[in-house]
Amino acid sequence: MxxxxxxxxxxxxxxxxxxxxxxxxxxxxxxxxxxxxxxxxxxxxxxxxxxxxxxxxxxxxxxxxxxxxxMIELTIGLDGHMYVGSASANPTQLQVIGLRDRIAVLDGVENAFIFTQTQTFVQAQSRTGPALVTGISAEDLLDIDLIRDNIVAGSLDGFGTGHNGGDKIVIGAYLANNLGLTAGDRLTIYSPVLRATPFGSRPVFKSYEVAAVFASGLISADSLNIYMPVIQASLFFNQGRSPTDIQLRLDDADMIHKMKAPIRGAAGEPVFIETWENKNQSTATAxxxxxxxxxxxxxxxxxxxxxxxxxxxxxxxxxxxxxxxxxxxxxxxxxxxxxxxxxxxxxxxxxxxxxxxxxxxxxxxxxxxxxxxxxxxxxxxxxxxxxxxxxxxxxxxxxxxxxxxxxxxxxxxxxxxxxxxxxxxxxxxxxxxxxxxxxxxx
Known part of the structure; x- marks a missing residue:
């Protein structure tokens, strides 16, 4: 008490x-x-x-x-989280490489590579189908672990070697299965740009050897994606014009908005930036x-x-x-x-x-x-x-x-x-x- x-x-x-x-x-x-x-x-x-x-x-x-x-991973597939390009009218290849190198060293950037990408259709024997052809260097392709670590047939050793990058390509497992292909077979790729001849416009196509087949586990990527040496892709699809776009993979897809300011600062020149949300607005909004x-x-x-x-x-x-x-x-x-x-x-x-x-x-x-x-x-x-x-x-x-x-x-x-x-x-x-x-x- x-x-x-x-x-x-x-x-x-x-x-x-x-x-x-x-x-x-x-x-x-x-x-x-x-x-x-x-x-x-x-x-x-x-x-x-x-x-x-x-x-x-x-x-x-x-x-x-x-x-x-x-869901973001499945939506993006093997595409980038961000895309950067010089705002200059005709940037030189050295300018694009310099821009890529400055961005690649930023914190939060997993990899950055120069690429060209084209939607087209392909044919193997009597089978045809749509495809998304990406032009990329051999070094950058090896940086994509979902491809490098998931090769189910063939090898990446010969990719990008030979005259103008050679004629070897890498394709997804579902696409290979749909077309009845495996490593060592040949695949005909058509260019969406027609060639003018005295007899009228004719389709442009070329046969490529399948160097490797990958199974990333992303159905959307494995059923559409084809990787071609960037030099070869520029010659075949872009009529010899050098690629000017840079694709970025980030450590976290949610960092896209935070990374815009550092990228513009590192670029040192006017650039345009596009994100995976811009390309997939309905999914991002949902x-x-x-x-x-x-x-x-x-x-x-x-x-x-x-x-x-x-x-x-x-x-x-x-x-x-x-x-x-x-x-x-x-x-x-x-x-x-x-x-x-x-x-x-x-x-x-x-x-x-x-x-x-x-x-x-x-x-x-x-x-x-x-x-x-x-x-x-x-x-x-x-x-x-x-x-x-x-x-x-x-x-x-x-x-x-x-x-x-x-x-x-x-x-x-x-x-x-x-x-x-x-x-x-x-x-x-x-x-x-x-x-x-x-x-x-x-």
Whole structure:
């Protein structure tokens, strides 16, 4: 009793806010049993609600970020994230090479290469089909790991060698299968530019040897893409004009807007810049809309999850009205009462938010192991192989998850904020309790 009196004396004499006295009372209220006027069970349920809401928000947003990154990868295929070109009317090849070299050393740029690209159609024996022919140097082709590491037939050794780059090309596995080709076979490529002759316009075509077949795993790329030495592509499609466009692959496709200023600065000359979003506007718009909508939905879910905290605090204030009156009678200030109940409610929200963030991050960072464990258990129980994401159906064989630090921060901040708001108004009501009215009928 002497210690309690000392604590009250400290409160009266201007003890620091959220001091020992206030923390002690808040802790007692938070853990009090129902018979003591506490809301212990409701506090536990409130903790679980905010925990599950934050956990779900972290996990699902990370998985959606992973799916978004995978969707971007499938949409882009083997194309670039950004395209840069000199704004000069007729830049020389040395100017273009210099521009490429200055951009390639920027942080965030995975690779940069000079290219030319043409949509056309091809023929092998009696089979024909559309194709996207990209002119690229042998060195730059080796920098594309999805091609270099996924050669299923032939070799890249002879690519780009010979007169004017030679006549060897590299094609996607689906395209090769559709045309009945393998390494060593020949493929006829048609130019979309007709050649004028005394007898009228005639199509231009040439036979090339398939040096290698790649299977990148991106169906859109494997079914259309053909890679040709850049010199040969310039002669065949561009009538000898040197290529002037530069394709960039970034470390992260979401960096396209941040990279524009550094690229313009490194260029040292006027340039035009195009991004994968410009070339795929409908897909980019759909992904952004979905991302914003899901964030809004989960913010509402967290908002709903704090209602049990609000209910618990209202009940606690009602049950402890006598205690509040006594505390005020012996000298506790309204500010002290406000802080006691703020700490009681905010503790639930803070602990639930931190637990949700921790468990959510733990799951996202180990999601491959979790998926593998689930598939193993189901396979063992059913007696046959089971996959959550059959690659032949979904195009992926695992559940992707991409943790974005800024999003984790804002989820945690939102959890703290709504928990504090849910606690503030009952705490404010408690601080305004009139001790005379509260004790009149006691």
């Amino acid at each position: 002497k210690r309690a009196g000392a604590d009250i004396s400290d409160a009266k004499n201007g003890a620091p806010a959220f001091g020992k006295f206030e923390r002690k009372i808040a802790g007692r209220y938070l853990g009090a049993r129902k018979s003591e006027g506490g809301v212990g069970l409701i506090s536990v349920l409130s903790f679980l609600c905010i925990f599950l809401a934050i956990f779900a928000m972290i996990t699902i947003m990370s998985i959606m970020n992973g799916f978004r990154a995978k 992904l952004k809309t979905e991302q914003v909508a899901m964030r809004f939905i989960f913010m509402i879910v967290v908002l709903i999850a704090v209602f049990p905290i609000l209910s618990a605090m209202i009940m606690l204030v009602k049950n402890k009205s006598k205690d509040i009156a006594i505390l005020k009678t012996i000298g506790a200030t309204s500010g002290s009462i406000l802080r006691i109940f703020l700490m009681s409610g905010a503790t639930i929200g803070i602990l639930g938010t931190l637990a949700g963030v921790f468990v959510g991050l733990l799951l996202c960072l180990n999601i491959a192991a979790v998926q593998g464990g689930l598939e193993s258990v189901v396979s063992l129980v059913s007696g046959k192989p089971f996959s959550i994401f059959p690659p032949e159906v979904y195009g992926i064989d695992h559940l992707p998850a991409k943790v974005v630090a800024s999003e984790v921060f804002w989820v945690a901040f939102w959890g703290f904020l709504v928990s504090a708001l849910a606690t503030f108004f009952p705490a404010l009501t408690a601080s305004k309790t009139d001790p005379v009215e509260a004790l009149r009928y006691e």
